[in-house]
Amino acid sequence: MTEIVLTLISAALINNFVLQWPLGVDPLLQASAEPQVARRRIHALGIATSCLMLLCSLLGYGLYQALLVPLGLTSLQLFVFLPLGVLLIAPLLKLLTRMLPGLPFDGLWPLLLGNAGVLGALLLAVQANRGITYSLALGLGAGLGFWLVLSLFSDLRQRILNNDVPLPFRGLPIDLISAGLMAVAFLGFNGLLNP
Template identity: 65%
Template sequence: MTEILLPLLSATLINNLVLHWPLGVDPLLAAEGRNQVHALGLATACLMLIVGTLGYLIEQWLLVPAELTSLRLFVWLPLSVLLVRPLLRLLARTFPSLPFDGLWPMLVGNAGILGVTLLNSRDGSGLGQAIAGSLGAGLGFWLVLSLFDDLRQRVLGNNIPQPFRGLPIQLISAGLMAVAFLGLRGLVKT
């Protein structure tokens, strides 16, 4: 049980893809509005889980036996791009109250989705840990996206000097959030 729970917590809180590894920062800065944040978080979490799991299975069952591991990126990139449209349609039917329209460019350009599969292949762990790591990365992305949107709403109401308005204060806020998540480093000992 701890073999699954520890990678899940580690990927969600400690080795967060957005804050620890700077992957997936573009959608973080682009998403605005409570509903769009949750739609993007849900879609990204599902896509990371699916692509991370399928990427691990394709690598272990196809690429490693055929000794074609150098083609990993050429297999994983089309896999992630081809799954975006069907996933968004399925999620739009399942959750009609969330706006999944217009999320396609943010999901295709999210480097975190490809980063999950690369981290899963680098670890050399089993399928359960790959699934837990992919799910944890998706949930961690959703958590950071929600927290960052709340922080952005609080900053909008404050009197900020002119040079820091917009993107500079957002980047400073993301840096401070990364430092706060860095405090969770000693939470899980492996």
């Protein structure tokens, strides 16, 4: 149980997929619309990404252990994991739209398709080879960490819009500087867990 909690905290805060490894940075740097619409869209994307990572971790680890390892085809893991993530996006978005009708899940398909964090979570879980619980904890932690960074960056972007930013830094430059500073802030979590 302790290993599961430590893996969740580590994937969400310490080894964040967006800030530590640049996986899934595309949604972070997209321009936002009005604050209320952007906030609802970010929460919809965070929920969808967390659910997709959790579902892909479960099914991907099962396919790896039940199909690829017995047949000796472990080198083909990328060719199994990539279509798995793609095939799960549309049904997951339909299910989430039905379950949470207040959030805008329409139009998230390209963002989920281009999110390398889903594939990264699968590959890291298989490489560690610590079991299904580790795989699920890593997928859920990575998804929750992705959602946390998206929410924090959205709030930071709204604060920047209300300030006077010099002309050369407006737009993407200040966003990249802000993302870098947020990554440095998340480095403070490195000493949180000691083995």
